[in-house]
Amino acid sequence: MIEFSLWDILRNLLLATRWTVLLSLVAFIGGALAGILLLFMRIGKRRALRLFAKCYVELFQGTPLLMQLFLAFFGLGLLGIDVPAWLAAAVALILWTAAFLAEIWRGCVEAIAKGQWEASSSLGMGYLQQMRYVILPQALRIAIPPTVGFSVQVVKGTALTSIIGFVELSKAGTMVTNATFQPFTVYGLVALIYFALCWPLSKSSQILERKLNVAHRNH
Amino acid sequence: MSLIEITEVRKSFGANEVLKGISLDVDPGEVVAIIGKSGSGKSTLLRCINGLENIDSGTISVAGAQLQPDELHLKALRLKVGMIFQQFNLFPHLTAGGNVMLSQMVVKKASKPEAEAMARKMLERVGLAHKFDAYPDELSGGQQQRVAIARALAMQPISLLCDEITSALDPELVSEVLAVVRELAAEGMTLMMVTHEMKFARDVCSRVVFMHHGRVHEIGPPAEVFSNPKTPELKQFLGML
Numbered sequence: 211m212i213e214f215s216l217w218d219i220l221r222n223l224l225l226a227t228r229w230t231v232l233l234s235l236v237a238f239i240g241g242a243l244a245g246i247l248l249l250f251m252r253i254g255k256r257r258a259l260r261l262f263a264k265c266y267v268e269l270f271q272g273t274p275l276l277m278q279l280f281l282a283f284f285g286l287g288l289l290g291i292d293v294p295a296w297l298a299a300a301v302a303l304i305l306w307t308a309a310f311l312a313e314i315w316r317g318c319v320e321a322i323a324k325g326q327w328e329a330s331s332s333l334g335m336g337y338l339q340q341m342r343y344v345i346l347p348q349a350l351r352i353a354i355p356p357t358v359g360f361s362v363q364v365v366k367g368t369a370l371t372s373i374i375g376f377v378e379l380s381k382a383g384t385m386v387t388n389a390t391f392q393p394f395t396v397y398g399l400v401a402l403i404y405f406a407l408c409w410p411l412s413k414s415s416q417i418l419e420r421k422l423n424v425a426h427r428n429h
Numbered sequence: 430m431s432l433i434e435i436t437e438v439r440k441s442f443g444a445n446e447v448l449k450g451i452s453l454d455v456d457p458g459e460v461v462a463i464i465g466k467s468g469s470g471k472s473t474l475l476r477c478i479n480g481l482e483n484i485d486s487g488t489i490s491v492a493g494a495q496l497q498p499d500e501l502h503l504k505a506l507r508l509k510v511g512m513i514f515q516q517f518n519l520f521p522h523l524t525a526g527g528n529v530m531l532s533q534m535v536v537k538k539a540s541k542p543e544a545e546a547m548a549r550k551m552l553e554r555v556g557l558a559h560k561f562d563a564y565p566d567e568l569s570g571g572q573q574q575r576v577a578i579a580r581a582l583a584m585q586p587i588s589l590l591c592d593e594i595t596s597a598l599d600p601e602l603v604s605e606v607l608a609v610v611r612e613l614a615a616e617g618m619t620l621m622m623v624t625h626e627m628k629f630a631r632d633v634c635s636r637v638v639f640m641h642h643g644r645v646h647e648i649g650p651p652a653e654v655f656s657n658p659k660t661p662e663l664k665q666f667l668g669m670l
Binding site: 325328331332333335336339343344347351 | 479480481500503504507508510511512514516518519520521522531532535536537577580581584
């Protein structure tokens with residue numbers, strides 16, 4: 211039997227971590243862009259678009275990410291479209307992230323006092339001007355901590371893509387365990403790597419929250 | 430000709446009719462105080478004049494600009510009437526100067542130096558030239574309200590609506606804001622103000638409107654309204670104070 215050193219195990223896991231990081235970035239950036247679009251639909255004036263965005267968000271928040279991954283992977287396969295695991299994983303995570311970010315940001319926009327809308331209206335500003343110069347600059351500030359906090363969920367969410375066969379950190383952990391028969395060591399390391407990715411994110415979210423909230427200072 | 434013409438305005442919130450046919454004309458340079466119990470519709474009337482609330486029927490026009498619900502008409506109307514709020518509603522992410530400059534640049538497309546010059550002038554007019562770079566949360570309530578007045582004035586409106594502008598202030602800060610309003614009145618600005626400052630209304634206003642249950646219940650020069658109230662409702666209201 212071949213002997214595996216700790217370094218062998220760790221090296222293989224770290225190589226797979228690249229894919230976890232990449233998938234997280236793709237999901238977060240893609241999700242943010244789609245989320246902005248959804249946000250504007252959700253808070254805009256067109257009823258049909260508002261309804262669409264509302265249903266979209268509720269659908270994706272109300273079903274497990276795992277089911278969304280299955281549907282993206284197997285569902286499209288049933289339609290005769292051959293979807294590689296990485297594509298299904300990226301698409302499902304982007305759509306899922308977009309739903310949550312749109313909802314987080316909607317809360318931030320709606321947290322801006324009604325008086326800000328009224329004051330800017332009474333000065334003659336139109337909807338887009340109000341958004342651009344008065345509402346969004348304030349909403350952005352309060353959106354930063356929860357957005358960074360949610361990125362932690364995205365990183366951990368990528369672990370589920372191992373089930374449809376995308377080789378990222380969790381999948382690599384399973385494969386290395388099958389080769390080495392050292393599940394405790396391997397999964398322990400996997401968990402540590404996830405922690406090393408997520409902890410700085412949640413810590414920075416806390417720091418930002420404190421920094422932006424000090425005595426309600428808005429600048 | 431009247432500057433502000435309000436004709437048979439009705440407004441309901443759900444089943445609750447807040448304005449039951451209000452007609453009121455305000456001449457240029459007039460200072461009109463609107464008094465009445467809370468819930469009498471006085472703030473709603475003011476908010477209808479610059480389109481913050483939609484009216485159900487009737488017409489409102491300010492210097493020829495009709496109140497219509499579309500953005501173009503609203504903008505034209507709002508350039509003629511400025512509004513000052515009980516809660517100041519300054520933009521917290523901008524300095525006092527930035528607050529006064531923003532709408533000039535965004536709405537009137539003024540250049541930055543023009544807007545800044547105007548902002549400095551208006552802040553000086555309310556006695557806050559030295560606070561140009563201060564953020565709203567570094568200012569007292571009275572100072573914030575004066576910045577809000579400067580912000581409205583910078584758009585060069587021909588009339589101002591003041592919605593209980595001293596009600597959120599500590600008592601010792603009320604006078605500094607009223608002093609600014611008194612000056613505006615002396616300079617001939619047309620003002621409509623919802624207020625609880627009866628002494629101020631008596632000293633400065635040309636007419637007092639007493640609203641009761643969504644109607645103009647009594648109207649007249651302050652001396653008459655305050656010293657010689659005709660209706661029992663107004664007597665009771667003044668007696669409560």
